[in-house]
Amino acid sequence: HTADTAAYEAARCAMVPGATVIEAEWEARALIEAAGLRNTAVTVSPTEITEETAFITVRVEIPANDNSWMLSSQFTDVIVASEVTLLTERSPIVRLTGIPGLKAKKSKMKGEKPEI
Template sequence: MFQQFLANRSSSKRTTRARSAAVTVEFALTIPLLFLLFFGMIEFARIAMIENSVENAAYEGARAAIVPGGTSTSAQTAAQSALSAAMISGATVSVTPSNITIATTSVTVDVSVPLNSNTWVLAAFTSGRFVNRSCKLNREKTSSL
């Protein structure tokens, strides 16, 4: 009986070592996929944040330009401020018309951001891609009494 116990114990040590080696190999094969999924989720979340921030920056720029006394410079400053709050760099902001007067009826702000300079993980997949958003708002007019 005691010899059978020792034989079983020796056998279980061998299977434990074999199983431990199998777990190590399985881990080595699956961990790259796990990291790929993890960093992919982070990158897609960052791209979604960039898209929302660019849309908000276009709106904020247009909002700064449509109020009485608003200029294209104030629109660009407001848009850049909204983008810098989200740590987005390299943006191009254009305002149409470039000279806002009393006769201007609407203002359009276009914002373009390169993704390759604003990603956190790898820029290889976003190289040459841009996020472009535009916002067109009608000018506010003061009522003259």
Template sequence: MNWFCPTRSVGIHQPRGKFGPRRVLRRGAHTVEFALILPVLLLMVTGSIELARMHMIHNSASNAAYEGARRGALPGATASQAREAAENLLLAIGIHNPTVTVDPASIQDSTETVTVTVSVPLNDNAWLTPLFTKNKLIVQSCSLTRELVQP
């Protein structure tokens, strides 16, 4: 019995070639096996890429909401400056068509907290044609207490 392949025995009955045991021809078997496994493999790779991109967009939206709220929490900041800080971060990363809202719409000296909400559509930001993340929207928000200047 052959130690490397227990189902085949090396002996007198096995056909031998010039340099050792002759291989059984399996023409096309590898091609058929590859053709059967290829769709499953491509589906897994595509899904992995989509989920990785979704995770990246989720983290980027969260970071942009924080940066916008941080800018809006500074003394003398306006809502448009907070919105612009969040949008600039998203555009630098390459995220398209984000929606950034700042609450309150007008930051006054008496405003205690600033909330920035970032919404990113996954359809506009997918690297591949979206299969699993079609028509999804990632929404992240951050609220920070304003830094008030004491006279």
């Protein structure tokens, strides 16, 4: 749940005008650190947020090996990951340009052929 919450809150932080990638990373890391998790990875995409950025994706990865006090051999080298993509709070034109990218991302996650 921490991976889900950190990814979502970081994406919410980054979707507003004027937000930066660093602010999104800080938001995710604050929640991760509050949970006492170690050796995590936070990835924000795109790497630079501008007024033309239509959507934000944040991925949080938490390695089970480093963050479990009781780990079964079935879960060695398991990474708990969560990824959230949100439309930004931009002008309607900018938001509309991002919709094809979101549809393609959704299709890719489902294993479907992307629409052209």
